[in-house]
Amino acid sequence: MTDATPVLRLEGIVKTFPGVRALDGVDLELRPGEVHALMGENGAGKSTLMKVLGGILQPNEGRILIDEAPVVMTSPLEAKGKGVVFIHQELSLADELSVAENIFLGELPRKRFGRVDWTRLYATTDAILKTLNVRFDARTRVGDLSIANQQMVEIARALTVSPRAVIFDEPTASLTDAEKVVLFDVIEDLKAKGVGIIYISHRMEEIFRITDRISVLRDGQYRGTLRTAETTEDEVTQLMIGRSLDLSRSPVRHALGKVALEVRGLSCGHLYRDVSFSVREGEVLGFYGLVGAGRTEIAETLFGLRTPSAGSIRVNGDEVRIGSPVDAIRHGIGLVPEDRKGQGLVLGMNCRDNMTLPQVDDLSTGPFVSDGAEVAIFDQYRDRLDIRTPGWRQIVGNLSGGNQQKIVIGKWLSMRPQVLIVDEPTRGIDVGSKSEIHNLIRDLAAQGYAVIVISSEMPEVLHVSDRIAAMYSGRIMRTFAAEEVTEDSLIQAISGLEPEKVA
Amino acid sequence: MAALTREAAGRLLARQGILVAFAVFMVVFALANPRFIDIGNVAGVIRSSAILGVMALGVTFVVIGGNLDLSVGSMMSFSTIVVLDLHDTLGPALAIPAMFALTLCLGAFIGILVGYLKLNSLIVTLGMLSAIHGLTLMWSGGKNMDIADKAGTWFGIFGRGDVLGIPVPILIFALLAVVLSVVLSRTPFGRKVYAVGGNGTAATFSGVPRARVVFLTYILSAFCVAIAGLMQASRSLGSQNTVGQGMELEVLAAVILGGASLLGGAGTIFKTVIGVLILGFIQNGLLLMGLEFYVQYVVTWVIIILAVWLDIAAKRSRLWSPIA
Numbered sequence A: 001m002t003d004a005t006p007v008l009r010l011e012g013i014v015k016t017f018p019g020v021r022a023l024d025g026v027d028l029e030l031r032p033g034e035v036h037a038l039m040g041e042n043g044a045g046k047s048t049l050m051k052v053l054g055g056i057l058q059p060n061e062g063r064i065l066i067d068e069a070p071v072v073m074t075s076p077l078e079a080k081g082k083g084v085v086f087i088h089q090e091l092s093l094a095d096e097l098s099v100a101e102n103i104f105l106g107e108l109p110r111k112r113f114g115r116v117d118w119t120r121l122y123a124t125t126d127a128i129l130k131t132l133n134v135r136f137d138a139r140t141r142v143g144d145l146s147i148a149n150q151q152m153v154e155i156a157r158a159l160t161v162s163p164r165a166v167i168f169d170e171p172t173a174s175l176t177d178a179e180k181v182v183l184f185d186v187i188e189d190l191k192a193k194g195v196g197i198i199y200i201s202h203r204m205e206e207i208f209r210i211t212d213r214i215s216v217l218r219d220g221q222y223r224g225t226l227r228t229a230e231t232t233e234d235e236v237t238q239l240m241i242g243r244s245l246d247l248s249r250s251p252v253r254h255a256l257g258k259v260a261l262e263v264r265g266l267s268c269g270h271l272y273r274d275v276s277f278s279v280r281e282g283e284v285l286g287f288y289g290l291v292g293a294g295r296t297e298i299a300e301t302l303f304g305l306r307t308p309s310a311g312s313i314r315v316n317g318d319e320v321r322i323g324s325p326v327d328a329i330r331h332g333i334g335l336v337p338e339d340r341k342g343q344g345l346v347l348g349m350n351c352r353d354n355m356t357l358p359q360v361d362d363l364s365t366g367p368f369v370s371d372g373a374e375v376a377i378f379d380q381y382r383d384r385l386d387i388r389t390p391g392w393r394q395i396v397g398n399l400s401g402g403n404q405q406k407i408v409i410g411k412w413l414s415m416r417p418q419v420l421i422v423d424e425p426t427r428g429i430d431v432g433s434k435s436e437i438h439n440l441i442r443d444l445a446a447q448g449y450a451v452i453v454i455s456s457e458m459p460e461v462l463h464v465s466d467r468i469a470a471m472y473s474g475r476i477m478r479t480f481a482a483e484e485v486t487e488d489s490l491i492q493a494i495s496g497l498e499p500e501k502v503a
Numbered sequence B: 001m002a003a004l005t006r007e008a009a010g011r012l013l014a015r016q017g018i019l020v021a022f023a024v025f026m027v028v029f030a031l032a033n034p035r036f037i038d039i040g041n042v043a044g045v046i047r048s049s050a051i052l053g054v055m056a057l058g059v060t061f062v063v064i065g066g067n068l069d070l071s072v073g074s075m076m077s078f079s080t081i082v083v084l085d086l087h088d089t090l091g092p093a094l095a096i097p098a099m100f101a102l103t104l105c106l107g108a109f110i111g112i113l114v115g116y117l118k119l120n121s122l123i124v125t126l127g128m129l130s131a132i133h134g135l136t137l138m139w140s141g142g143k144n145m146d147i148a149d150k151a152g153t154w155f156g157i158f159g160r161g162d163v164l165g166i167p168v169p170i171l172i173f174a175l176l177a178v179v180l181s182v183v184l185s186r187t188p189f190g191r192k193v194y195a196v197g198g199n200g201t202a203a204t205f206s207g208v209p210r211a212r213v214v215f216l217t218y219i220l221s222a223f224c225v226a227i228a229g230l231m232q233a234s235r236s237l238g239s240q241n242t243v244g245q246g247m248e249l250e251v252l253a254a255v256i257l258g259g260a261s262l263l264g265g266a267g268t269i270f271k272t273v274i275g276v277l278i279l280g281f282i283q284n285g286l287l288l289m290g291l292e293f294y295v296q297y298v299v300t301w302v303i304i305i306l307a308v309w310l311d312i313a314a315k316r317s318r319l320w321s322p323i324a
Ligand SMILES: Nc1ncnc2c1ncn2[C@@H]1O[C@H](COP(=O)(O)OP(=O)(O)OP(=O)(O)O)[C@@H](O)[C@H]1O
Pocket: A017, A018, A020, A022, A040, A041, A042, A043, A044, A045, A046, A047, A048, A049, A388, A389, A398, A399, A400, A401, A402, A403, A428, A430, B320
């Protein structure tokens, strides 16, 4: 690490929203060729700070300096012109257009009479894609790409200029491990070229793997910067949440009740085949596997969103037909979906109404919704999940990403379903709240609920589950009991390396 | 301090942009012609807006639910013609429920196509606009419909009557506005309409029966149209086949003027009422200025565009994102 002049410096940035002081005098310094982590609890102000830096938001106070010269950036395009590129977590690509068109949108190369110079467009794009080592070309339709590859397109977009600084806001939230490796390679390359990188993530192992320094925000205030090589996870956590995490608390195993949900020979086209499992009251069943292994599709079938082509589902021993989410809820099944923006939330609605939506009928008194009962539920889960919002009237779309996720979780926890399915429950959630959600899942089980946890994070599955079903390519390869499972055997099972066994 | 008041003013403008525009507009017109705010004139405007207003109340539900209804104008013609015709064959007491039943059938048909079969509402209701017009002509044989004994029927009370000096159309509009405002803002059904229009997928994932909710918004819209048809028939006691022609656009304009989002998920009954009144007062103001009716068409639409633009501009000054 050299102490060269910083590429980028933020001084005393203040940003307020009605009722919220999101940033309260934040300083930050980014050096060339460093990967600088930005950490903090959900709602600490990380995304807001980066939006200020990326020209999307205007600060109320404070200065931005590039190469020690103050600049004003009023739009993302202007920021890009000055060499600051922002790679959003929420992808903003046009599905119907080709990769090349997306990358050069608004600045397509032209020939005479304003005609698009397609040859040059595709050639330039392919040259950029080559540096990224991707397996698609400039002509591919973006809608046909996986999420990870779409993210690569976003990155390629950033590389059309020679960036001075690149901001990644939770880039790995929906990537598989293999895809992460590719992303980290790209970051290494940028770093070698002397580009400064700001990296936002809640995943400690990534932070310690690729970053050089870590800056921490707390409640909109700058709390300090640590050198990654000289610090520990615990120190970072302390700075973030003001206390250490007690990770030693190993889940209490308790007696299990009767079988709450039993699935036999369930198939759904080519998505998954011949899946059988059961969950007892008081039990947490983990589903672990790669993205695309069919876990989400099973959850969607149980919740009445897909029609199985074969097999049976029993709830409390009775065979049931689940044709819609309404049926599922009636049978006591709840689902926290994996895509919070698309499936979990009505972004334009307030926090309380989102949380109580599935039970709005049950909460009504006579023909009318019951404000008191709804607010009571909201308050209870806001406190339990530590949701940061000025009040229940806040529009969910204005909440930070992690706090939005907590609203979805609160929505289903408050329903107290007999069988709760959670799909990637802690995506985008900070370390403190993550362990709180794990505790909640365990508590729920202790109270006699049956819980299914789908996750791509091995530590999470290992931590909360009583049993773990390992899936590979639409099949359950093996079911492990918590006591017997090892990381190696789990990895083997989900890569399809192990011959099929019946547990 | 100055910054603070400016921010507060900005926020007021953002939230109530349409009200501010309305107030400015009223003051300007009142200064230009004091007769404009004469109590008789004001009551006259509200009264003549009542039929449009009743239809706009129903369409507000449809629009918040994320759909359009362009069939209300021709559906209103249908209701009017049917109730007038049945008045003389069945008598008014039976004609009214029969007309309601038929109109609700039309609403249910649209509701099934858009809600359960998930067809595009623009296409369906545009098609229904002309299909219902055809039905109306088939019913009437293309002739105007008139009540034979105009002096001897009580049927006129809905359009011409007074209660305690207040015209019945205004009472119906006001009462319906209050009731539907409560339905939209205070009942589970209203909540679900917002959810379905705001994010239909998330609503489904929350156990909201999306198809049924959309279906019900069209039933409600048809119910409002039936009331409007009743008011219209009762006012004139006779009608052409085209009495509601073009009203679907005025209704939509009022709803959008009130600030409901064409994308669904946003809007209130109160705002729609404001939108209806703005539209009524604009047209009345222009009339008082002595403009020809065809000039009014142009000016009305220019003012609508200006108002919507002001509303959006005010919102943008507050929105944090350049997108959306
Ligand atoms: N447009 C807005 N209107 C009102 N409040 C907002 C708006 N945008 C952000 N906030 C608030 O500002 C605070 C900081 O939000 P921000 O998105 O920066 O958090 P974050 O650190 O990125 O959190 P996460 O880890 O959950 O993504 C939050 O309390 C959030 O509710």
